[in-house]
Amino acid sequence: MSQVTIYMDDDAIARAKASAAAAQLSLSAWVSKLIKEQVPAVDANGYPAGFFDSIASSADQWADFPLAEDLRAHDVPDSPREAW
Template identity: 70%
Template structure:
């Protein structure tokens, strides 16, 4: 287990202590719980765990979204680039 030193103003410290007491947790346990709730676990690439699974589970939501070819079908071709 690691130790961390943090600096807080008196108001923030008072709020943290009061919230920890109300939750019947030590200040350390309360801050640990807060961090785990606010910062999701990530995989080796920095994506939240379950990110790709949630996308796959919701893939039916964008099945009718047009393909890139359909989106670009009415675009005017680019002008030729100038040579320098």
């Protein structure tokens, strides 16, 4: 378990201590619980936990979406570049 030092003004620390006491938690446990409730879990790359699983589970919804090659099949080719 790690330790963290934070700086808060007197009003904020008083409110945090009062909320922790009302929840019958230590200040450390209350802050930890607050962070876990308010901040979403992320994977090693910073994506929300389960993000890619949710994308993969709905992949069948995009089965009829055209491929990039099909979308570009009728594009007009770029003009040739000038030589310098």
